Amino acid sequence: EVQLVESGGDLVQPGGSLRLSCAASGFTFSDYFMDWVRQAPGKGLEWVGRNRNKANSYTTEYAASVKGRFTVSRDDSNNSLYLHMNSLKTEDTAVYYCVRGRKGFDSWGQGTLVTVSS
Amino acid sequence: DIQMTQSPSSLSASVGDRVIITCRASQGIGYSLTWFQQKPGKAPKSLIYDASSLQSGVPSRFSGSGSGTDFTLTISSLKPDDFATYYCQQYHNYPYTFGPGTKVDVK
Numbered sequence: 001e002v003q004l005v006e007s008g009g010d011l012v013q014p015g016g017s018l019r020l021s022c023a024a025s026g027f028t029f030s031d032y033f034m035d036w037v038r039q040a041p042g043k044g045l046e047w048v049g050r051n052r053n054k055a056n057s058y059t060t061e062y063a064a065s066v067k068g069r070f071t072v073s074r075d076d077s078n079n080s081l082y083l084h085m086n087s088l089k090t091e092d093t094a095v096y097y098c099v100r101g102r103k104g105f106d107s108w109g110q111g112t113l114v115t116v117s118s
Numbered sequence: 119d120i121q122m123t124q125s126p127s128s129l130s131a132s133v134g135d136r137v138i139i140t141c142r143a144s145q146g147i148g149y150s151l152t153w154f155q156q157k158p159g160k161a162p163k164s165l166i167y168d169a170s171s172l173q174s175g176v177p178s179r180f181s182g183s184g185s186g187t188d189f190t191l192t193i194s195s196l197k198p199d200d201f202a203t204y205y206c207q208q209y210h211n212y213p214y215t216f217g218p219g220t221k222v223d224v225k
Contacts, residue, residue, distance in 0.1 A: 035214075037162075045154075045162065045205055047214040063213045064119075097161055104152030104167035104209060111161055 002026040002107040004098045009112030016088050020112055022081040022098030030054060030076040033101035036083050038094035039111075046094075048072075050101060051081065066092075088116045120144050120208050124217035130225040137193040139220045141206035146186045150210035153182055153191045156219075157202045165204075166191065196222075 008020040022034070033056070036048040049062040051072040060072050071084040081098055095111040121144035131137050141151065149169040154162035164173045166182035169189055179194045193200055201224055206217040 044219050045156075045207070045216040047207075047216070050212075061212045103171070103173065104164055104207070105154075105162075106164045106167065106173060108161040108163070 002100065004100065004107060004109035006096065006098050006109045006112035009096065009114045011115045011117065012088055013118050014088060014090055014116055016116070017084075017086045018088065018114060019085070020083040020096055020098075020114070022083075022109055024079045024081065024098075024100075027100070029074075029079040034072075034074060034081045035099040035101045035105060036072060036081075037097045037099050037105070037108075038092075039097070040091075040094045043094075048083070048096070085114070088114075090116050092116050119213055120147060120211055120215050122206055122208055122215050122217040124204075124206060124220050126220060127218065128221040128223065130223055131196050132225045133196055133198055135196045135225075137196055137200075137222060139191045139204050139206075139222075141184075141189040141191070141217050143187045143189075143208055143210075147208045147210035149185050150208055151182075151184070151189050152207050152209065153180075154205045154207065155200075155202045156205065162205065193222075 003025045005023045033052045035050045049072040052059045069087045073082045093116045097111045098109040099105040100107040123142045151169045153166040156162040170182045181192045203219045203221045205219050
């Protein structure tokens with residue numbers, strides 16, 4: 001069974017940094033593209049970024065709203081995906097989901113809440 | 119960026135009803151469209167990918183159709199478990215973009 005478990009969400013001040021983690025199991029993590037998607041409270045879904053697999057040189061893509069501030073990385077040896085977030089803004093407040101980028105987005109974690117507030 | 123719109127934004131329906139939700143892309147996206155179901159406080163669940171392919175384990179009362187710019191999600195006979203918000207998403211171009219959602223509630 002595919003499992004994605006996010007962690008690392010917290011309350012952080014504007015301008016601060018945070019790293020989210022996603023532990024993957026139940027599939028060959030290294031074979032897959034992986035994504036982060038977020039959802040602000042009471043709002044819709046927003047794609048954040050993607051990390052492609054080793055076969056595609058671990059290249060990345062980002063939404064304009066986070067480009068230059070967020071970095072998606074992975075550690076295939078630990079079946080883990082990361083989201084490094086810098087220069088956080090109040091508008092980054094959201095639940096962040098780790099998603100497997102296959103057949104659309106076929107598997108989602110339960111999400112972790114990031115709150116950016118002073 | 120490709121803009122995704124959905125209609126209606128909400129609808130009220132009864133168990134057994136046929137429900138149709140439409141999604142439109144601001145430019146052609148081929149068949150690169152997926153549909154999700156989301157219930158309050160839960161992660162989205164993938165229903166359909168490549169516009170019309172059913173994800174494993176998803177009931178056959180869900181179906182998708184369309185290509186290019188116009189797509190539909192059909193629930194052939196609404197079940198109590200289907201009251202939720204439905205989102206479409208395109209994965210033709212980066213940045214991937216979602217529709218604003220369609221909330222299906224009880225009439």
